[in-house]
Amino acid sequence: MISLANIAHAFVFCPRCRAEMAVVASGGRPRPTCPSCGFIQYLNPAPGAGVILRRGATVCLVRRRFEPRAGQWTLPTGFQEWDEDIATTAVREAREETGLQVRLTGLFAVHTGILPPDRPVTVVFYEAVECGGELRAGDDAAEAGFFALDALPGRIAFAAHRKVLRALGAPLEEEP
Ligand SMILES: [Zn+2]
Known part of the structure; x- marks a missing residue:
């Protein structure tokens, strides 16, 4: 029972x-x-969206300011607001966390995972290009920058993000 x-x-x-x-x-x-x-x-799982934003062979990552996994790195990502289209979420979160205005160029992947400790989330990852703004960490990002896939700046916080970075070519181990 x-x-x-x-x-x-x-x-x-x-x-x-x-x-x-x-x-x-x-x-x-x-x-x-x-x-x-x-x-x-x-x-239901909470929906979120994030962007894969590249400069040459580097990809944009942000360092988390808050728990869970404060201090670790992710692609710019956040939760969908109640009245928001999911693509709008991706653009808004990129701007809030990195200072960069982006334009989405395609859907890359959708992954469902657990936001620690126990919150199921479904994250839609888009590919995006820059179209304005200046790189500057904001909102719940403590740092933002572009990093080579074989020289990531630190631990990647969530399995869904590790999966995306692996698919892009980062040499990350599979882990739960
Ligand atoms: Zn009742």
Whole structure:
């Protein structure tokens, strides 16, 4: 029997009527459900987007200012806002984190992974080119720069980003 405590991010109390939530099978899966008003909490991965931005043989990376994985490096990436197209997310995050205005040139990959400790995310990676701005770390990036794939500046924070960098030719080991 699955209890609420076994479901990460499950509401304990109903956000609509404040009754205590229970677990009820719905659509073949146990879901947090309100026995009082019928509210069902559907848990979904959070969507995000990032860019692969190159200068010659180098690629743009940013160093994370905040946890999780503060101090480690990623492609410029962030979460999709409620009212935003996913392509707009990629352009906005690139500008916020690197100071660079970019134009998307194609879809590169879509990866689902875990944002530590336990948040499932689906990240859409676009290829992009610069069309303005000046390189400057901003928002939740502590540093931003362009690096050769065989001379990355430090540890790459997330498996999805390592996968993309490997696909681009970086000599990174496969790891969980
Ligand atoms: Zn309720």
